[in-house]
Amino acid sequence: MAVALTHGADLTLTSLGRSLPGRAHVKNKIKRVDRALGNTALHRDIPRIQHLLTHTITSLMPFCVIAVDWTGWHDRNWYLLRASLVCNGRSLPLMSEVVPAELAQNSDVQCRFLDRLHDAIPKDKAVTIITDAGFRTDWFRHVSQLGWSFTGRVRGCISFRLDGDKKWMKISELEATGQPVCVGYGVLSRKPRTPCYGRFYLHKRPDAGRQGKGGMPKTQREHRSSAREPWLLFSNAEGLEPHQIMALYSRRMQIEQNFRDDKSPRFWFGLRLSRSQGKGRLEVLNMVAAMASLVMWLAGYRAERQCLHWHYQASSIRHRRVLSYLSLAEEVIRHEPGKVRRLNIVNEMKKLGKEYSNMVMVT
Incomplete structure (x- = not known):
């Protein structure tokens, strides 16, 4: 499939x-x-398949930067929780779980998913988890207990307190500038019994200059408000400068692009057109999409090293690749399928592991 x-x-x-x-x-x-x-035996084997796939990919990396996020199914009855390895352009899907809509954003579901991810990744790997504002204090605390680093955005009415200060602060009290700064070391949220410590980073991205229109739907207004707010990031990652933390968090959008690739009938796999129902069937479709994404990403990655991307770019740009790895792979499969048949996935993953640090980290 x-x-x-x-x-x-x-x-x-x-x-x-x-x-x-x-x-x-x-x-x-x-x-x-x-x-x-509808194969129930395959449904039972999906967690094991994802475990082996995740272990194989992450064992070849020097370290792992993993984005975790939720997305809704098109019929709104199911949600998908996914973890993807941050790379270049698109992230590589590792592990996912389909849950009923009433359990979306559930802290217990998120922590159990994190335990599954922890079991699949080699114990000696340094892992950084990147999440958006939907993941709160319980998530950060659980990541810390597993010995991993986290970087996430803080929004809403959550309070925080800097180390050595008795006053609890809110995000609205901070004044951000165009230069990323470290606000300080402190504790997040006054409610949890067990405090969660880390450093706070603040940055206000410049406005894009676009003019909105009246009568926007609620979802668009919420996204617009989120984009205008400054980034307050909470992280326990050591040895990184503020601009590196901001650059690391900005790569979280790769998993959003993966979701679009899976759903959009215009660009890629067109999951939005599917009428399949039931958790098992949806998990099989999701696994098929993940494997296809992995193969096409690696095929595009190999094609770039062979300088094949110059043959498929409509523009005369010669200093960078314009097409995504998936689009490049699609063109190569259509016009030069013999080159894809010789693709060795393990060898390509080993080469990716050698270049992974330069792909992800910003100096």
């Missing part, structure tokens, strides 16, 4: 069936995909 997806199929039962390779009739191929999506 992942092969069909890399050749242009949508992430729906019938589209995958019509695009499967082989001599069988299309009707039989569609039934084959239907049996795979």
